[in-house]
Structure formats: C-alpha cells, structure tokens
Amino acid sequence: MAAGPAPDPRVLALAARVAEGSERDVPGLLLKLKEILSSASLGHQESKKTKQDIYFYDLIHYCLLLLRQDCSRLHGGWATAAQLAEIISHCCVGLEVKEDPEEFHKKFLPSAIDSLLFLGRRLQARFIRAIKDEEKQDFLRHFQTVTDAICWLFGGHIQLTECVLQNDHFLQLLITDNVETAVIVMSVLHSILGVDEEILHSVLDELVYKLSSSSNPVVGNAATKLLLLMANFCKQLLKLLATRYKETAPGSLYNSGNVEGISDKKKAEKTASSSDNLAEKLQACKFLEKRRRKRTLSPWKDPKGLTDEQRLALQQKVDDYIKLHPASQMSEEMSKELHMQAQEKLAQFLLRSRLDQRAAQRRETLLAQVNTDVELLMNAPRLAEITEKDLAVFMSRSVPVATRARESHSAMLKHARWPWWKKLGDEFEEDDVIPDDILNAELGSLFIGGRKSL
Template sequence: MPRGSWGAVAALAQLTSSCSVGVDPGRRSQAFHRLFLPSLMDGLLSLASQLMRRAEGLSLFRKVMGSVGRLLRSHTCLTSQVLSSVHYEQIQMCDDVSVSLLCVQMWNQTCTASRDFLSQLSDDSVLLLLNEAVGQLAVSADALVGGASIRLILLMANQQELRVQPLLLSFRGLDSLLDKDWTGRGFDQDVDQLIALIQSDTRNRPQACTERVRAACVIQTAWKSFQTRRRVKSLNRAVSTLQRRYRARRRRQQKEEEQRWEEELKYQVCVRRQQARREFHQKQRKLLQLLPPDQVQPYLQQCERRAAVVIQSFWRGFRERRRYDDNNTLRHTRARQQAARTLQRAVRRFLQRRRAALVPPTTSFWIGQNGLTDSRRVELKRQVEEHVSRHPSSRGSRQECERLHQEVLLLELQRGGQRGRGQQRGEELLAHTHTLLELLRDAPPLSVVTMTDADSFLSPSGHVAARARDSHNAALQTSRLPWWRTLGETDTIQP
C-alpha cells in the first residue's frame, strides 16, 4: 500500500475515534458499547500493529496510539480488551524502543488525565497493567522507557495505594532489579521512592516461598527460549527466501534456454526447407538439360497444366466451401425469420387476449321493458317539467361560461406546468443520485486511487456527461432494435 494510503487510513481512524468520544448513542446505547466500540478498538490495534512493522510508519503509529488513549480515557470498559488483545501483545513484543516508549506514555497520559480511571478497572486489569510496566523494566535497557515505566507504577500506587501495593508484592526481586539496573540513570529519586514503597510492606510479610522463585526462573527460561526460537525462525525464513529466489532464477534460466532451443530449431527447419527447395530446382534444371530440344517445350507445358489443375482444384474447393457456408447462413436466416414471425404472431394474440380481458363487460342501459308506453311517456315528461320548475338552472350567460372556462383552463395549464417542472426536477435529482451511487460503487480501492480519481468526486460535470453519454447510447441501441424486441418493455430512457 502506498504511503499516502496509510496516512489516509490513520487520519480516518483518528477521526472515527474523535467522533466516538462524548457521543450520546441514545436508544442504541447497548449496541454502541457492546458492538461498535469493541470493533473500533480492535481495528485501531490491528492498524497500529501493521504500522509498527513499517519503517516510515512511526508518526502514523503515534497518531493511532493517541486515538487508542483517547478512547480509553472516555470509555474505561475497553481497557481489559486492550490489555488482552492479540494485536497489543504483538506491539508489546516489538524490539523497537520508540514503540515501547509510546505504549508506556499512553498509559501514563491516560492515568494522569482521569483520576477515576484506575478505580473503574478490575483487579485483573490493574495486574495486567502492572505486568506491562514491570516487563518493560525487565526487558528494555533504554532510560526513557525505564523512567516512563517507573513513573507509571508510582502514579498507580499514588492513586490506588490499597490495590496496587499488595499487587507489587507478587513481583519478587523488583526492588533488587531497580537497585541494580536502574540506579544512576537520571531518575534516582523515582527509583528510590518505588524501592521504598515496595520494601515498606515487605518487612512485615514473610519471605516468598521457593516455589515462587522457581516459577520466576521458569518464566524467565520460557521467555529466553521464546526469544531464541524467534531469532532461529527469522534465520530459517531468510534461508527459505534465499532458496526460493535461487530456484526462481534457475527456472527462469531454464525457460530462456528452452526458448532459445525452440528458436534455433525453427531456424534450422527453415534453412533445411530452403536447401531442399534449391536442390529440387537444381535437379529439375539438370533433367531439362538431359532432354532433347524438341521435348523441352512439351514438358514445360505439361508442368504448367499440372500446376493449373492444382490451382483450379484448390479454387473450386474454396468456392464450394464458401457456397456451402452461404447456403447454411441463408437457411439459418430463414429459420430466424420464421421464428420471428411465429413469435410476433404469439405476442399479438397474447396482447389481444390481455386487452380483451382488461375491457369491462358492457351492461345494458335499460332494465325493464323494451319500450315506453304513451301513458308512461306522459308521466315522465310531467316529472321532468316539475323538477325543472322546482330547480331552476344556475348557469349564467354564454359569455360568462366561456370566461369561466378560460380561467379554469389557464389555471389547470399553470398547475400542469408546475407539476411537470417538479416532476422533471425530481427525475433530474434521481438521475444525479443514481450517477453518484454508481460512481461510489465502481470507485477504486484506496490502494490504487490517484489524484485524478479523487478530483472526479469533487466535480459533478464528468459524472453528468458520463450519464448523458450512457443514456444517449442506450437510446440509440433501443432505436436499432426490431419492433418485436420492444414489446411489453417500459421506456426507461429519460430525455
């Protein structure tokens, strides 16, 4: 991955952690604390473990670890996950002094920023944190790492003395380690204070049993053997890499040699063919010299006739084969036309049946007698006259009706224009949204992205032009299709 991509990933991780601090999840508080925050922390630690292995990723590693500390200060419940994470264990086993110093400084800043941080941790988490600080004192020889680890232990003891001081007694030999390895390194006051804190309670407690000393020896032996095995494994990896490259070079050389032999063989075949052709012509010339003069011309004519027969046979065979292919093509064309006519006939019948099914059945407008009698006609006429006399018409003059009609028509046309513009605007927004979605779906990954691809997301002109070009091409392809291919299809091409 390019360096800029790692920087973008680290910036995105920092932005995500900043947004997760102080946020109010509301009704989704349970999912936020149980799912989102653990997954975010695991992703940050994984990114930090990958940046740790890169020579140019130290600044990015510092930025990611700052994000981890920010999350820990805001959400104390993630401390146990960090201390027991596989990725954090890989970071702890790194031999780089800068990485160890950044980890210890992160815990120092976290404990200093919030005095309630240690009080919210369990005893196991506090013990794991002490194990990390004491492990740095036992493994590292750098003064900055040792000073930061001693300050972390003192800070924990000052904030939680009743919890931390009994836990320090489990680290037998810590006072002698401090007195032997870390005295005279520039922070003797902190070393003396920590030694006094450890020895203040050890005077009142019995000496540790031999089993603990033996357990410490076993742990040290396991750790030293682990370091030795890791060095041996790295040597084996280097040897395997060397062997793999040597074998790849041998295979490449063998392949080049095989290609050279093939080219040489082809050249020899061409040379031998030319020699055989030259020998044949020379032999034919010698035979012509042996013939009598009166038989030379008939012999040449006979050779020409044989050559003409061979040429004619090849030409006729080619012509017959082409004619056969043309006949097959014609038969296939006729079969396709017949299939098209059959399909058109079936589609027309299907459409006719569907239209007939959609037409509502006609009902008779007259229910009752087939005709009117004179008495019934007179009665109906009388009822109509009474109704007209009781309900006079409210219609005005013809000019008023025409004016009212013109006003209603103008209002309806204005409303139709507004609806049309609104619909057109909605279609434009929908098309623009589809274009952006397609662009995001087809966007290249961060590993291969360029500045041109990044600038294309900032200007919609290219997207609109691409969308218009695709719509135009789709309209052209639809116009070239036969009419029976467009039956039953909806018009999806927007103007």
C-alpha cells in the first residue's frame, strides 16, 4: 500500500484478531465490520479510506470464503451469513481500489455477486424445505437481506447487472414455484430494470411466463408491475407483446372490446379446469394401474370354484374309492385286546429304557475308573526315582477296595431284606444289572486318583 494516511486503528486491530483467532471465532469478529462501516462519525473521505483498509487487509476476502462454507456450522448460523453478505455489499459500493483496480472489477466483484447468489439459492432451498413456521420466517428474512445486498451491490456497480442475469444461480432463483421467494426475486429484477434499460428484453420471456402460468395474485401483481416498467422504458414493447405473445395486431388490443376479453377469460378458465380434470384422471388411472399390478403380483390366489358337473364327478370318484377300499370293522373285544397289548409293549419299552440307562451309567463309571488308572500310570515317576510311598500306591488299594466292598455288601443285604412287593419287577432285570441303591453306593465309592507332583 502506498504511503499515505495511517490505516484505521479499528480495522488494523480487527485484522490482527482475525489472523490470530480460531476458525470458530472469525465469523463473530468479522461482524464487527458492520459497526465500523455504519459509524456516524465517518465522513465521505474517511469512509472511503476505511473501505480501502478493509479491502487491503483481506477482511472482505475472508467474508467471501465464509459464504462458500456450510453456513449452518458457523457461529450464529444463517443469520451470520446474511449479515456478512450485507457487509460485503456495503463495503464494495463506493470503494476505490488504487492498486490493481482491474482485478477488483473483473474478478473480485463477479466472484462476490456469485457468492451472494449462491447463498441466496441455499437460503431459498432451506426455506422451501422448512416445516416449522418460525424457521420459514427466519429463512425468508435472511433471504430478503441477501437479495437487498445483491441489489445494493449492482446498484453501485452497474456492470454487475449483466453478471446477475447470466448467472446460473439467479436463473434457479427465478424459476422457482414458491410464491414468497419468487416475489422477492422479481423485486431484484425490478431493481435491475431500474438500473439498466438495455437488458429489458432478456427477462421479458420469464415475466410473461410468470404472468400467464401462475394463478397467485401476488406473483401476477409483481409481474404486471415489471411489464409496465418495461413499457415505460421502451414503447416498442407494446408491439412486441402484441405480435410475439398475443399473436394479434396492436389495434386489436384496443378495438376488440370487453366482450372478447371476457370470452378469452372464460376460455382460459375452461382450459385450466379441463387440464385440472385431466390431471386428476391421470392420477386416478395411475393409482388403479398400480393397484392392479399389486393384485397380480400378490402371492395369494383365490381358489377357483367348481361347477355343478365338476362337483358331481368329484363326488362320484369319492364314492367309488370308498366302495373299493372299505374301512375294516373291529369288535369291542378285539379293540380292548389290542389296547392291552399296546399298554404291555409300552411298559416293557419304558422298563428296558430305564435298564439301558443304568447300564450306560455303569459303563461310564468303569470308563472313568479306567481313565483314572491310566492317568495314575502316566504320572508315575521313573524307576530310578521311585520311593516306597510311590510303590504302595501301585501295589495296594486297601482303603478304596475295602470301602467299596463294605458299601456293596451293605447294599446287597439291604436289597435282600426288601419286602416281596418291592421285588415284583426283578423278573425283567438282567443278571449283570445292579439296583439303583447299589449303583449309587458304587458311584459314591469310586477311586479318584490325582496327579502326583514329580
């Protein structure tokens, strides 16, 4: 920056805080530019100097970068983004850049207008998707703030009107079907037409489309005002409207009278009504077709009914089969005898299964004893290291053998002293099967060996 007056100390201090502050604190710091720009004590020259300092220290560039980010994550959300857009427009209007003005006018300003339009498009989308009335009002207010900033910016730089009209974001804002935002966008068009008279024809098609297709009176009122404003700037628009859009001569617009206007209005209403009816019929047809498809794809199919002839033929087949395969008749005595045999076989089966279970338990007991002996042999010390105590373990089991013999003898005596009615089932027992009490005594007297530490 060339030598001259000292920079504004507030701008200099703010730039230092922005450079040293965290990313979260930067939006809140940049909002202080609004207070600096709107300071009442600044004169015209001082205001220009302050804007130059803000531009020189790249504070406006920081604002543009923030508008390109996800504004919902900023401190303050979309309200902060709308205020930053307002700061950008107020700082750029009346700003005289002395160093490289071509870059400012051909690169920075188009980039700024594109960022503001992009922000407006995102706010419009949020407004349309919002459900709560409070949220919708907030987004609409922020959208109005951004559009006012856009109007203020191209009002101070007339060459930006062409950038606005050629911008894809502005086209998306204009073709929306939402009433509230469409009216605001058309107010932006109104401002553009008031700034530059040479671009009237570029927006005429969209205005006529809005006027002819929308049934909302607010949209129609805004479009009509814009068309009247165009007509004031260019008298040849009456002829253009008559030949291009009405397809009639200019004189017929004034001489046809009210009758033709009323008839045209009735025809238009009739056409709109018929189109609505057609849309309803198409929706109904689509719904019925969808229901029919679901019915055909349904896994459940209703059974088809039989005719009288088919029913008689089926009944005849059933009768013939019954005659060829008659049910066997059984007397009451035979039925009782068969029942008794089934009961006896069931009792034998249950008893045999119980005996098999006892034998399986005995086999498991013997297998456990064998495993214990095998483990004892595997853990035996070497012959060179054996002692008398270890030898006694393998040569004699006097304690467990005597204990088992005593318990087995007691169990046999107890079994022998049973009354006769407890021994009625002995004829089904095998010789090698021991009763439950004896088996329990045997299980309780198992010799369980442990590992011997070497």
